[in-house]
Amino acid sequence: MLEPVRNSLRDDRPLVWRRVTDVPDFVYFDHSIHIAKGVGCSICHGDMANMALTYKAKSLTMQFCLDCHRDPGPRLRPKDKIYDTSWTRDATTPAPEVLLAQYGVPQRSLTDCSICHR
Ligand code: HEC
Ligand code: HEC
Ligand code: HEC
Numbered sequence: 001m002l003e004p005v006r007n008s009l010r011d012d013r014p015l016v017w018r019r020v021t022d023v024p025d026f027v028y029f030d031h032s033i034h035i036a037k038g039v040g041c042s043i044c045h046g047d048m049a050n051m052a053l054t055y056k057a058k059s060l061t062m063q064f065c066l067d068c069h070r071d072p073g074p075r076l077r078p079k080d081k082i083y084d085t086s087w088t089r090d091a092t093t094p095a096p097e098v099l100l101a102q103y104g105v106p107q108r109s110l111t112d113c114s115i116c117h118r
Contacts, residue, residue, distance in 0.1 A: 001053075020056050021045065028118045037103045038076035042085040043068070049085040062116075069100075071108035073100045 008015045021044075029043045034044075041048065046057020058064060060076055067073050073096030074089070094102070109115075 020054050021060065023060060027116055035082060037072075037105055038079065038082070038099055039068075039072070040077050040082045040087060043075060043088065044074065045085075047085045065116065066111055069115070072105060072110070073097060076100065076103065076105075095111070 004015060007013075035041075044058055046055075048054065051057075063092065076096065076099040077087060077089070077093065078099075
């Protein structure tokens with residue numbers, strides 16, 4: 001499985017990166033605000049740590065984005081769980097309102113077209 005990586009090193013040629021996750025160019029997407037506000041990688045990429053080969057686990061359609069943008073609170077997680085790809089909400093997870101306040105997610109409409117189409 002890792003042969004292409006070894007070849008890349010030996011031949012000093014960059015790996016050919018085949019994209020799995022891609023949104024069209026007319027969609028504005030920025031990782032940093034999501035990570036900073038408690039949205040874990042696995043929400044959009046699935047349980048990467050347990051995939052033998054990367055596959056697209058989530059649709060990443062407009063509907064998918066909007067489902068969360070309408071009501072992000074219940075999907076946010078504590079900062080130290082951002083990279084935990086098998087994390088799920090449990091009894092120890094702070095309430096949605098607590099996380100929203102902690103991350104300072106403002107009361108603004110995240111469903112306006114211009115948020116994602118600029
Ligand atoms: C809110 C959804 C969301 C979250 C959370 C998220 N990503 Fe992404 N990620 C995307 C989208 C959408 C793209 C495609 C962006 C594009 O087309 O420009 C992407 C692309 C990527 C790519 C390139 C994938 C490829 O096929 O080439 C990597 C690597 C990546 N993300 C890693 C991460 C990591 C690591 C985290 C957590 C720290 C993370 N992402 C969190 C939505 C997300
Ligand atoms: C699980 C929840 C969740 C998902 C899924 C999600 N987002 Fe977000 N998104 C957020 C939160 C939370 C914020 C931050 C709101 C704030 O604090 O202003 C945000 C902010 C944004 C912003 C605003 C950035 C800015 O600087 O104004 C854009 C653009 C965005 N998201 C695009 C997307 C796109 C495109 C997708 C789908 C590929 C997506 N998001 C999926 C939760 C989510
Ligand atoms: C949270 C981010 C987000 C918001 C807000 C958003 N969109 Fe989108 N939109 C997307 C993404 C991601 C895609 C590409 C994936 C897809 O086609 O589902 C998309 C695709 C589209 C497309 C192309 C559909 C196609 O079949 O090719 C249109 C048209 C569109 N959006 C219009 C709108 C309008 C109008 C609004 C406001 C009412 C809006 N969008 C708000 C994320 C968003």
